[in-house]
Structure formats: C-alpha cells, structure tokens
Amino acid sequence: MIPLKPKITLRNCYLHFKTITKHKLVVTTLCFKMGLIKQGIYHDLSKYSWIEFSSGARYYQGYRSPIDAEKEDIGYSQGWLHHKGRNKHHWEYWLDKNKNGVFAIEVPFNYVQEMVCDRIAACMIYRGKDYNQNIPLEYFLKGTDRLYMHPNTADLLEKMLTIVKDYPLPKAFERIQQLESDLCSKSS
Numbered sequence: 252m253i254p255l256k257p258k259i260t261l262r263n264c265y266l267h268f269k270t271i272t273k274h275k276l277v278v279t280t281l282c283f284k285m286g287l288i289k290q291g292i293y294h295d296l297s298k299y300s301w302i303e304f305s306s307g308a309r310y311y312q313g314y315r316s317p318i319d320a321e322k323e324d325i326g327y328s329q330g331w332l333h334h335k336g337r338n339k340h341h342w343e344y345w346l347d348k349n350k351n352g353v354f355a356i357e358v359p360f361n362y363v364q365e366m367v368c369d370r371i372a373a374c375m376i377y378r379g380k381d382y383n384q385n386i387p388l389e390y391f392l393k394g395t396d397r398l399y400m401h402p403n404t405a406d407l408l409e410k411m412l413t414i415v416k417d418y419p420l421p422k423a424f425e426r427i428q429q430l431e432s433d434l435c436s437k438s439s
Contacts, residue, residue, distance in 0.1 A: 256309055256324065263311040264304075271298045271307065274376050281368035285424045290340070290365045297337045306330025315377060340365035342400045342408075355401040360431050363404060367411045367427065371420075384420070388412040 275295050282291030297303055306329050310317035321328040335343040345356040358366070367387070374386045391397070391412055397405040410430070415423045 259305055259308045264308045266313060267304070267308040267311040267317065270311070270313070270376065271295070271304075274372050277372035277375055278365075278368050281371060281420075281424075282365060284421065285364050285368060286428060287361060287365055287368070290361065291368075294340070294365065294369070295334075295338065297334055300333065302333045303330040306333075316373075340369055342366070342396060342404055345401065345404070346399075355399060355404070357401040358404040358407075360407070360434070363407050363411065364427060366408060367415065370412070371415060384423075385416050388416045 275298070278294045279291040282288070282294060298307065306321055307317045310320040310324070312320055318328045318331045321330065335341045338344060339358075339362045342355070342358055345358050346353055347356060348354070370387045370391070371384075374390060375382045378386055388409070391409065397409070400408070407430075411427050414426045414430075417423070418426060
C-alpha cells in the first residue's frame with residue numbers, strides 16, 4: 252500500500268514560500284559579493300516550480316530541509332530529483348553514467364563558489380541566531396557528500412569552506428576568488 256503523503260496546507264505554503272525566498276535572497280546577496288551576478292539572480296528559481304514548491308510545502312517543518320522529511324516518508328524526494336537536475340551548484344547535477352557505472356564529473360569553479368554561498372545561506376536560515384562561520388564546514392565534514400563527489404570538487408569545496416571558517420566573509424570571498432587564479436597559474 253502506498254503511504255498517504257501529508258496534505259499541503261495554506262499555512263505551510265506561506266511558510267515554505269517565506270523560507271525559500273529568504274534563502275534565495277541571502278544566496279543572491281552572497282553570490283553578488285562573490286562576483287557571481289548572473290548566478291545570484293538565477294539561483295534556485297526552480298524552487299518556485301510546482302513540483303518543487305508542492306513537495307517543499309507538503310513536508311515543510313521550518314527547522315530543516317523538507318527534502319529530508321520527504322525522503323524519510325516515501326524513500327526519495329520528487330522535489331529534490333527535479334531540483335538537482337536543474338541547478339549546477341549541486342554536485343549531484345554533475346553525476347553521469349556509462350557502461351562502467353555512475354561517476355562524478357569535476358564541478359566548474361564558479362559553481363563550487365555558488366555551492367559555498369548556498370551552504371552558508373542554508374546554515375544561516377536553519378541555524379538562525381546560532382549560526383557561526385564554522386557550521387558550513389562542520390556540516391560538510393560530518394556528511395557523506397564527499398564520498399560521491401569528484402575528489403577535486405570535494406577538496407576545493409573543503410578548502411573554500413575552511414577559508415569561510417577562518418576569515419570574515421568579505422575577506423573570505425576575496426581569498427576564494429584569488430583561489431581561481433592561483434589554480435589557473437599552477438595548471439599553466
């Protein structure tokens with residue numbers, strides 16, 4: 252028997268809309284500060300599509316991502332499947348497969364930068380007044396994402412999140428932007 256999904260309520264629609272809009276505005280601001288103007292403008296617009304929005308409103312809890320609640324309830328998230336396939340700042344977008352199996356592709360530098368902005372904003376939104384700049388790195392190190400990402404992407408993301416931990420955001424973003432030219436000069 253298929254489990255009954257929670258109902259979508261007007262209250263949860265409103266609260267979810269508020270949360271995703273706040274998140275989007277924080278990421279947009281951070282992306283602008285990182286010099287990612289176009290990415291900041293387009294960041295997470297798919298969250299307003301019906302498949303993602305309805306999934307988020309249905310499983311809205313306010314203290315964590317509704318994606319996790321949906322996965323716990325039905326084993327996967329329809330909203331997440333849609334979202335990760337349309338947003339290049341998610342490492343899962345960069346998975347592919349061939350006759351040898353599934354493999355990770357290295358994420359381009361600018362999308363790792365956006366990934367950092369996204370992770371900072373998510374931690375700010377869900378942690379509220381308890382947020383500090385260590386949390387995005389701690390969350391990454393405690394999670395399993397690194398196991399599935401391209402190793403270069405995982406290393407770069409950890410390096411960027413460590414910079415965020417160690418410096419005030421404006422200085423951290425300067426150092427992250429400098430990383431790209433440092434990496435380019437090493438590969439020349």
